[in-house]
Amino acid sequence: MTEIALSRTQTIRKTVVETPHGVVAAQNSLAARAGARVLAAGGDAVDAAVATSFAIGVVEPWMSGPVAGGAMMLWRAEEGRAYALNHGMKSPAALNPADYPVTGKGRAGDLFPWDRVKDDRNVLGASAVAVPGTVDGLGQAHDRFGRMPWAELLAPAIALAGEGLLVDWYAALIIASSTRDLASDPDAAALFLEDGQWPTISGWTALAEKRLDQSRMADTLEQIARNGARELYSGDVGVAMVADLQEKGSVLTRDDLIAYRAQFQDPLSFGYRGGRIHAVPGLTAGPTLKATLEALDRQPFGGRPDQTTYLAYADALKAAYAQRFATMGDETESSEAPACTTHFSVVDRHGNMVAQTQTLLSIFGSRVVSPSTGLLMNNGLMWFDPVQGRPNSLGPSKRCLMNVCPVIGEGEGRHFAFGASGGRKIVSAVSQLTSFAIDFGMDLEQVFHQPRIDSSGGPAVIVDDTLPEDVFRALAARHQVRRARRTVFPYSFACPAGVMRRGDINSGCTEIMSPWGDAVSEADIQDR
Template sequence: MVSAADPRAVAAGVEMLRKGGSATDAAIATMLVLNVVEPQNSGIGGGLFSVRHDGATGKIETLDGREAAPGAAGPDWFYGTDGKPLSGRDIYHGGRAAGVPGALAAMAEAHRRWGKLAWAELFAPAIGLAREGFVVSARMHNGLDLYGRHVTGWAREAYFPGGEAVAEGATLKLPVMAATLERLAEEGPEPFYRGDIAEKIAAALNGAEKVPSAMTAADLAGYTVIEHDPVCGTYRVYRICGMGPPASGGVIVLAILKQLERFDMAGLGRESPVAWHLLAESERLAYADRNMYVADPGFTQVPVAGLTDPKYLASRSALLSPERSLATIAAGKPEGAPERLAAPEWADQGTSSLTVADGAGNIQQITTTINGYFGNGIAVGGLMLNNELADFDAVPAKDGYLAANRVEGGKRPRSSLSPTIVYAPDGSVRMAIGAAGGSTIIAQVAKALVGVLDWNMSAQDAIAMGLIYAPGTKKATVEEGTELVAMVPALRALGEEIEVAPLGLKANAIERVEGRWVGAADPRSEGVAMDISGNVTQIRRRSNSLNGAHE
């Protein structure tokens, strides 16, 4: 089974499974098609985190394909010549926003380890769509119209013919992208990291009209994929495993759940304002710890063991009350915590998640991103480049302490990506899930897991359920247009400071139900889940600002 944010990407993954490919083969083919049909959210110009369950051994392996800062980057990377921090727009849309892309290198490493089909075969569906054309989705059109007008050069010509965003329902051909994909299919990642494409990427970023970079071809040549230990812990009778730093999802999803463990969430139920209040409060404490301590472990002491220690999380849980809201929100002091503070971060929405299970029981859960919509707007060879370095703290110090997530040469910025695998008490995989939507990703995954594990919901219904999002602040956002809006008065009576607003959410999952895989995809997106027989999960679409009207 494959679950992803676009049916054409899902079909490509299923095609690889039918050919005898592994979950990894299917995941790569799925990502490559997303590069074509959903370029606003992910692609070769960005990065990824991968969590894999081995069906034969039960071993969990993770790959860090996160973008890295150029060697020339330093604390003043996002400061102007006047010595002051740049504006958010300049940070997001400038040449300095892009990190060295890691997605392609991670794909190649995953294929080397676990692939069964030929590398070039995985590119065929994406090349065909780019060469022959594909129908523009509502999400792609609206993403361009609302958030993509900063694109330049080739992207401006391709996506804004006649000066307007390419229309929903139009057939779009991308021959420049197809030619690049064909070359990478034939030659592998070498030209991207050590050849002329690498040189073109560095030149494009250094020649950017806004905030030119100082990336070099050597920065791309020096990029490496890193294997980290997974972060695992228990929630009730389940084992939860995710990605370690610089991804924060593995640590913080587990923290949110563990802090809720002493409460009878099942007894309270999904219609209880108290249950949602407790979820919001747990988010606040966990995000506060995230913002303080989580960063690239190659540069910063990250107290993963302390942050996930059951005793520490029990002490944090003791701060939560079902009757009132926290008076203050602050990071705790887990064992191994360094003496440092972290500055606030920018939020982003440009990401995609996918889940694959193959016939051998292998599970591949990947979240891949270029960060903000259409990255920094610069394309090379038809591939949009990321603006992932905006995930660093722009201000390197606060209150006299260096920020853990400050910019440093070669460092990877903290991420909210949360690819997660859940194990049943007998050790079998219960479900795999990931999400997109900037720092809401962690809250989305935690909420869905509470829905499935405590409220006995299907993964599909748990993903579709509304979200309360409280990222380390007193104010919480209740997702507009969902069942949670009716609870706002009760939540306010518990001391919650609530605003109601749309949230750019998008999740995908698969779960094991009565001996078979059942897929789940977010009704806020165009995503689907499909098994090898071609059975597609039926999803009632929800309208939002990106998808437009859907029935």
């Protein structure tokens, strides 16, 4: 094992909220508070999800932005029923695969090791942008289940954008990791950089705050708040965004936006150990999660996770990913890529739940900003294999194959809503969180503090360095293994967020190493 300088005596834990009130768990505390305020005002879990989604797009712009594609799982307590909503991205109708020729010179250098495309047109720049879907999905969910006015739900995000994102040490670190690519787009550079370099850190000299100027984004969100979700698709915001992107080389058209519709679907529901799991079907990681848990369901487990348990996790994930590669065409993700997605989970006082994952795909997406709207754009076309004739080949008007895996689980008097960010690492995390809760009866604090492995289809199984030596030896006897620590950046494991309801008590937690992640109860808002 390579020696690293990280402390071995430091202990890091997250406090788990437990309350009869509603809870929002999100990768950014400000976004979690925005959702919790909605719950405190009498909103439904879907209302809180709308507020959280827009807010987290403002305060974590490099992960999902306010308009990127994703997927949602909903649990309606009064019906005892799960719903799936897929608002993933889609390729433009005018896309021509011939415009993305492979060079024959190695592999792409981002999330997926596809054959490299000329000028990285499927990774960087406006030519990589797909039709965004999150806003339409949120609009449909709100139309169906929301209680509070749409404009009130966007108000927190508008206020946060008007104030501008505070550049603390963590924000500066994230921006610094992509400075070179951001500098290639003048509008991205103007938003995130200072003279072509990463921005000054707030508080570095204890004299002044440094905030990003997100005023143009605030104006855009005000238009969407005033005119509804379809403003992005058939309104002036969509017109301006398309014009900006076409000037930068995109083939995206207004017709692509007008034609886009998110899809409510029957969930991918299946039994597990006497419980029930609900995931998003189709071109997501839902089918891979199902294959993983079906394999685990055949394994006998003891009273606590041990070497047999973790070996079963590794074997099941390896087999599930082999199936995914063969049938869905989603090839191995680079293990060096940073986490580039965001997830949040919500439970309200009535037991309604939402698990939502949303993403720009790469960190900072295409590294392109639409100057008229202030929106950072996705690079969703990178999800497609540029080589033709394969299951997931690049083509026009195609739904993108996503790694997102929001789930609702139920069993033994409890419900939970889990999900994670981290690209290919997501399924490993969600499957183990689910197993911890159902197989071992763990509460949410135990679930989120239990060490995990990651087996994401690559050659190595990544093993949390805090797991016992007998677990490492058992895995090493059958698999190539590598030890890693849970750290702040980069993440060797996925970054989950979840809520759980046991009887009438709700709880929430986020990844313990996430410096911004938080679970916030509506009671915390009411008490302040």
